Amino acid sequence: MKRNPRMKWSFFLFCILLIQLAAIFVLPFSILSAAIVILIDLLLWFYMIALRKQTEITNQQKIQDASRYAEEALEYVSDDMPVGIITWDDDNTFIWSNPAITEKIQHLTKEDQQDMVNELLQRAEKGKSIYKIDNILYHFDLNKERRVVYLIDITKEYALENKEKQQQAVVGILSVDNYDDVIDRRDDKEVSNLNSFITTIISDWMDSYRIFYKRVNEERFFLFARYDDLEKMIENNFDLLEHIRVSAEKQDMLITVSMGISYGTESLEVIGDEAQNNLDIALVRGGDQVVVKNAGEGQKPVFYGGNSASAAKRTRVRSRAMSTALKNVFNQTGNVFVMGHRFPDMDAIGSAFGVACLARYHDKKVRIVINEDETIPDVERCLTEIHKNGELEDLLISPDAAKRQRKAGDLLVMVDYHRPSLSIDQDLYEQFENIVIIDHHRRGEEFPEKSLLTYIESSASSASELVTELIQFESNERQRMSKMAATLLLAGITVDTKNFAVRTTARTFDVASYLKTCGADASLVQYLLSTDIQSYLEISKLVGESDYVREDIVVATGTDDHEYDSVTAAKTADTLLSMVDINAAFVIIKRTDGVIAISARSSGTINVQTVMEALGGGGHFTNAATQLSNSTIAEAKEQLLDAINKQLTEGTEE
Structure with missing residues (x-):
């Protein structure tokens, strides 16, 4: 074993010391012993000098070697290292x-x-x-x-990474929208020709991309591909959507398709489940679109298509099934709390009181969450009328009071919205484990992780229409809603349909007729939705500040030093859309809470929902909105213009 130099040196000194002691104590004192001691000390002194010089030489050599190595390393790093x-x-x-x-x-x-x-x-x-x-x-x-x-x-x-990605598995599910409606009242021969028509177009398209596919039933196809095939479809913006829609129109048929596609490195089971979920999102959003999403955790979907307005897909059978499901939820949960979105409009208020009626039919204690400090003029007038009605007034509760009263097992019903971040009080929302959603907006990426029941119908005119249909299945001679509740529901339908001018179906008029038989007051509805002089002047000013983005698209902007309410922005957008040759209108204002709000309206040729989704909002094909925090009017306008240009050229990401 190699000894430590310090140990050697210590041993040497110890030996010298022993010799000196021997010379002093063992030998008799004489000149000889003294000479021996002096000689030993001199030898020791010379040895130490020699050792010191050797150490200095060694250290200097080490420093020189280290410097040379550093220079060589630096030269390698600067000249040879890649x-x-x-x-x-x-x-x-x-x-x-x-x-x-x-x-x-x-x-x-x-x-x-x-x-x-x-x-x-x-x-x-x-x-x-x-x-x-x-x-x-x-x-x-x-x-x-x-x-x-x-x-x-x-x-x-x-x-190499890109090559590996190109080989990733892609699973997709294609659904023919409104298939049952298209084949209704057609004989067997016509249905056979229709199936052949659909199969030919879809199979030709899939063959062109080398996709493996199988028809599961009359309206569903399963497809399997690789990511490089998917990239080609994306590059062509999923041209199947337009091809089948245009071909069907030539045959006087309303046929569109929707697809849910997923890919990634996860198991095929996970990818397949994600594809099914993406298809569900596409259908809930109105169909005629493709939803593509990586199956990996935390990934966001990309939407393509959606270039046609939602067609009516719900049936009375589905509505009755939802009524039964909601009844079961009421029976399995505790007290009921109903909540709309922040700065609720008349549709949120009307549908909330409608759900309260349903809850009371089942002897449930119910409360409607409202923050009276965050209201728009329409709702302020509405609340004034509600406070005159003791029975309805008792239903109202503030968010703070709701937090104190909430108990485990209680139920939260979200009406006229499905994005948790839009809740009147998000902390209150997060306290509930039992959640029901009733909404008519196209579903976006933000969505409650777990809900007991989800009733989203983008083809409905309003949440009030959906709730009224549910009430029809529950109401009887013993259980009838009040005239004021019927009036609020009618007001909700009226405001979202612009006096029954847009997004209406035969069922919209059916529920309106039913509400009239329940005592809805049309004159009170007109009063609640009326515009005061000040609001009219503000609308006129915003219209005067509008600019053309394109010959058929206009954007009106307020200023950072003037605050408006959301209703003013919405009515301004409606006014602009009513102008000749205008197909889309956007209004940007600063709200009373300091948030920048954008209201969007479309005649049906431009999907304003995807434009608003690109900015974190959502809504309908022809009616959408968003809010931007920590932004200015100018910054919001720049973001809006970018989103519009992107929408006009390609799919948008949420």
Whole structure:
């Protein structure tokens, strides 16, 4: 075993000391013993001097060796290591680069160098770390203070990763929208021809992309492909949607298709379940669209199509089934709380009181959550009338009081919205485990993770229409809603249909007729929805501040120093849409709570819902809105214009 140098040195000193002690104590004192001690000390002194010089020489050699190794390492890093290094001056012009990158950038002019540095700085600020020079892809690490960037060639790694991605499994489910309605009242021969027509178009399209597919039943197809096939479909914006719609129109038929597609590295079971969920979203949103989503956790869906308004798909059978399901939920839960979205409109108020009637039919204690500090003029007038009616007034409860009264097992019914972030009080929403959703807006990505019952029908005119249909199945001579509740439901339908001018079906008029038989007061509805002089002047001013984005699209903007309510923005958008040759109108205002709000309206040729979804909002094909926090009017307008341009050219991501 190799001994420690310090141990050797200690042992040597110990031996010298023993010799000296022996010379002093063992030998008789004489000149000889003294001479021996002096000689030993001299030898020790000379040895120490020699050892010190040797140590200095050794340390100096080590320092020289370390310096040489460092120089060699630095030379390797700067010259031979496959990492590009670039430094620049105050003017963002290159000062020095190592051989690994010099050949790639030596042709750049001073302006090109400055552009490259500026782009690298911008990408770094946005958290991006990929940069491309010619056909080479680099991962870069930038130090702004030291003005240096390190670039690593990842072209081969990216190609391998991309190749692996191209081989990912893609599972899709295609559904023919309104198939039952199309074959209704057709004889067997016509149905056979229709099936052949549908199969031919769909099979030809799938064959063109080398997709494996099977027809599961008359209205469902299952498909299996690879990601590179999916990329081609996306590149062509899923042209099957338009092809089958146009071909059907030539045959005087209303046929559209919807698809749910998923892909990824997860198991086929997970990918398949995600594809089914995506199809459900596409159908709930009105059909005639494709929903594509990576099956990985935390991924967001991308929507394509949706270029036709929702066709009526619900039936009285489905409504009755929902009525029965809601009855069962009431019987299995405790007290009932009903809540609409923030700054509720008349549809949220009307449908809330309608649900309260349903709950009372089943002897449930029910409360309607309302924040009277966040209301619009229509609802303010409505609440004034409600406070005159003791029975209805007792149903109202503030969010704070609801939090105190809520107990485990109680039920929350969300009306006229399904996005938790839009709740009157999100903390209150999060306290409930039992949730029911009744809404008529197209479903977006944000959605409650678990709900006991979901009743979303985008083809319905309003949530009030859906709730009224449920009431029809429950009402009898013993259980009848009050005239005021019927009036509120009629007001909700009236405001969302613009006095029965848009998004109406035969069933809309059926429920309106039913509400009239229950005593709904049309004159009170007109009063609740009336516009005062001040609001009219504000609408006129906003209309005067509108600009054309395209010959048929206008955007009206308020100012950051003037606040409006949401109703004013909505009515301004309606006014603009009523102008000649206007197919879409957008109004941007600052709300009384400081949030920037955008209201969007369409004549049916442009899907404003997907435009608003791109900004975090949602709604319907022809009627949508969004809210932007921590933004200005100018910033909101810039984001809106980007979303409009994107909508006009490609699918939008939520």
